[in-house]
Amino acid sequence: MKKSYFILPISVIFHVVTINLILYLFTPETYGVGFSILYYNITWFLVTYSIDFYHLARRDGFMSNFGNFLRAFIIYGFVYFASFSFRDHIPYNFAYLMQIYLLICLTITAWRVFFFWARRLYRAKGGNYVRVVVIGRDDNLKKIRRVFDNPALGYRYEGYFDNYKSNSPTYLGDIKTAYTYIFENDIDEVYCMASKLSKIELKQFISIADNSLKKIKIVPDNKELISRAMSIELYDTVPVLNLRESPLEVEYANVVKRLFDLVFSSMVIILLLSWLTPIVYILLKLDSKGPLFFKQKRHGANRETFWCYKFRSMTPTKESDTVMATKNDMRITRMGRILRKTSIDELPQFFNVLKGNMSVVGPRPHMELHTQQYETSVDKYLVRHFLKPGITGLAQIKGYRGEIIDHSDIVNRVRLDIFYMEKWSIKLDVVIIYYTLVNAMRGQERAY
Structure with a gap:
């Protein structure tokens, strides 16, 4: 199965059920009111939506999303405790309510750990994969292959096209033959090395991808400038490389x-x-x-x-x-x-x-x-x-x-x-x- 449409819905359902079940079992007197049930669920969706909590890229893992995870817990924690300001009487003390909220956080975290472990195992066994090819060969190909060859990420690297012939087992032919191969082999993503393609060739691949539900990604000609701290910023519609981004710039x-x-x-x-x-x-x-x-x-x-x-x-x-x-x-x-x-x-x-x-x-x-x-x-x-x-x-x-x-x-x-x-x-x-x-x-x- 290439795509797993139920992965995120299952997570959403588990999170909502966890919140409601724990509050129902341990704080029934404050939970068992119509307003409370609506409040806890609607605010969870609003908080997670506002921080794009459920957006997951193929290469994301538990630690790469940890900051977003922590933000969700902190913001929803304020929302949760704010709900008690609407009540005249609270039958539970603050320490007990804090323990209940920590139990919610720990349960959701445990699920999140299990989720990434299960997804990794599922992909390693051949599920949730995408078929990819590379157009053009330059120094970046070896680096990007390290990502494609990681079975936990779910890529199936078919090979590359380049006008310079090679004896490599992953060489698929010259660039002109790529068009036919992409359609005949049901390729999902096409990675184009900008350093090896002309402006006309790039436009052709973009046009084909846009009109055939194929994702196309451009690997820029980095001139050996790109580092792991690099980010891309948009100045109007002009992409600008920030080569030395630090978390402390925020x-x-x-x-x-x-x-x-x-x-x-x-x-x-x-x-x-x-x-x-x-x-x-x-x-x-x-x-x-x-x-x-x-x-x-x-x-x-x-x-x-x-x-x-x-x-x-x-x-x-x-x-x-x-x-x-x-x-x-x-x-x-x-x-x-x-x-x-x-x-x-x-x-x-x-x-x-x-x-x-x-x-x-x-x-x-x-x-x-x-x-x-x-x-x-x-x-x-x-x-x-x-x-x-x-x-x-x-x-x-x-x-x-x-x-x-x-x-x-x-x-x-x-x-x-x-x-x-x-x-x-x-x-x-x-x-x-x-x-x-x-x-x-x-x-x-x-x-x-």
Whole structure:
């Protein structure tokens, strides 16, 4: 069976039945009213429709739709609890009602997990498939084949057409023969490589597809520019490639990250730094001469300079702003070695987070001198400056912290910083913070 028309209706029915059954069984006094039944069902359809909850692309999976899933639960949660404002008396307490709503969410989530597992299994056994061919062969063919060859996605790749003959078993003939093949073999989707087709040929394929219920998709001539973070934006009717899209370009994401930073940094300052700072001050004074804090100009978001704060871990020298700490560095004090080994010296940067110069998680800020050095010697180095720098980051938990010994150290650091920028989420921030704490307790090789 090529198409399964009942997949989504079954999900819709299960979700609605789940909501009604749980409310009927556990909150009968508030559910068993005509208004309530209409309210719970109509609002579910309105919420899911407004966020396009039931739209699923062939390549979508549980995690790729998790954000939309979470939005549905949050919005419908407000709708659910708002219903009680219309009542004079509520026979259940808030904690109980919250438990019931969480039960609804967990049941629907369990179904969603089962749904994607079942769909994957069904496709792997040959159901819900589409037959596809590719017109033209270029470097993108190998990449797109990885998608077609995944049995869980339900593609049946028949082969490709190109004017250059090949001994490949998937070569089907020249481009002119594609027209007949598409109809005789009941092809569902045609993928055209724009780099291998003329304007006239593309128009011909589009015309044929539009007049014969065949889907046609154009793979653009990317000139080796396309990345996984790319998106297409429409300026009127003109498609424009955004090659460096980040989730943090969305305003609400910045608000969420900033709120997380404010709450987390405030807790650290109040619960930890409030009593730890006097202790560190006394120990530093007993160990060596110098101020409690060390401050240094570093580059932040958009390459703007700010003062970055740390607990002083070295004896003050003229080289402080030009030379990074190295293994067995004679400038590091006895107390400083403890602070650096445990990463306690970085804690004053939570004041930077509170001020807005930094974030809890992000690319580590570098000295001005190092920015000037690496922006010309490391490809894509300045991309990391699209974000606020962080106290910790993905590169740091992967072992690329501290001294840069080999050129590959800074290259990998930049690579991981860009990956973080492209894949940011609150969940990723929490994971990075967790492993930062774990590494601080275990101790890292380059924590010196």
